[in-house]
Amino acid sequence: MEARDVMTPDPACCSPSDSVKDAAALMVGNDCGEIPVVDEGGQLVGVITDRDIACRCVAEGKSADTPVEEVMSSSLVTVTPDARVDECCKKMEDNQVRRLPVVDDQGKCCGIVSQADIALHADKAETGNLVREVSEETEKAATVGCC
Numbered sequence: 001m002e003a004r005d006v007m008t009p010d011p012a013c014c015s016p017s018d019s020v021k022d023a024a025a026l027m028v029g030n031d032c033g034e035i036p037v038v039d040e041g042g043q044l045v046g047v048i049t050d051r052d053i054a055c056r057c058v059a060e061g062k063s064a065d066t067p068v069e070e071v072m073s074s075s076l077v078t079v080t081p082d083a084r085v086d087e088c089c090k091k092m093e094d095n096q097v098r099r100l101p102v103v104d105d106q107g108k109c110c111g112i113v114s115q116a117d118i119a120l121h122a123d124k125a126e127t128g129n130l131v132r133e134v135s136e137e138t139e140k141a142a143t144v145g146c147c
Helices: 020-030 050-058 085-095 115-121 124-135 139-143
Strands: 034-038 044-049 099-103 109-114
Touching: 020 034, 020 050, 034 109, 044 050, 044 099, 085 099, 085 115, 109 115
Parallel strands: none
Antiparallel strands: 034 044, 099 109
16 A cells, blocks of 8 residues: 555645644644645645644744744655555654655645554554554654744
8 A cells, every 4th residue: 555545635735925824724624733835836845733833833922923934844754655654654653743745756745644544544553553653752752843
């Protein structure tokens, strides 16, 4: 099974200049916790997560009108549509992330693979291992995507 088989295709995206409020509205409207951030050419330049909004915007007293680029995560871990699901799991585990943007050959976001996608399609052992590894506290995890 490959990323293309489990990913959410064509996710809602925002631009770096969009407001945090607009990104949050996209999260609500699409029932998700991460929005890919793309430039004018559609290239993936970052992601904004609900955690980014809480830690880098709200906790720091910034307004809802703050541009996404000020609080987004720009060190990206991505996969291609032909990545095997076990490779997706390994990347999530190694980087302790719950979602992976899927990019095409031109670097454009064409999907997202989440823990939930894997839980719906992978076997129970693989899913349990993924959740355990991603959730394990490490020094790196304590600082990624926050304050």
